[in-house]
Amino acid sequence: DQQVKQNSPSLSVQEGRISILNCDYTNSMFDYFLWYKKYPAEGPTFLISISSIKDKNEDGRFTVFLNKSAKHLSLHIVPSQPGDSAVYFCAATAYSGAGSYQLTFGKGTKLSVIP
């Protein structure tokens, strides 16, 4: 049972345009959502996050939107740059006790920004 879904395995965008990466979740207990960026043969790096009490969080060119009623979040990158080409993972978390949170990841979307 996949609790976090990224239905688009890949996305191609022209440099300078907006990239929109989508993520859906099924578990209503998730209370915090994160996006990670991953280059080949490297570990994921944390990009941006959003609490379930908010509907938008912005950090420079990156904005994450959360629609709790639809159980949907999206990552917007504006403007897209060739260096943004990577696999983007959506993750959701719920408290698992003893000060520990477990992240549940989607399968990732490979973004290619074309110069």
Place this chain on the structure above:
Amino acid sequence: SQTIHQWPATLVQPVGSPLSLECTVEGTSNPNLYWYRQAAGRGLQLLFYSVGIGQISSEVPQNLSASRPQDRQFILSSKKLLLSDSGFYLCAWSVPASYAYEQYFGPGTRLTVT
């Protein structure tokens, strides 16, 4: 600043051989530690997590085990590798606090079982 190390970076092992992957974290105390696996074409799957020395929680049944012999050291082991154990293994850490959601990943180990 905090840094996380994993070794080896790549490993090729025959089926039935043992495995030991090591992860260490610097610059923080009493971190929560995690082992993930990314199999080909799949997302990141949580294997184990630890909130303290000797405290290991397993998320999926498998022939892998984890140990935390020291505060900032996390080890992933197997007595006999299977072909299905091939993948990219990632260690991560997080701050042990009720507000700390982010996890920070190491560079990973690429394991190929032949």
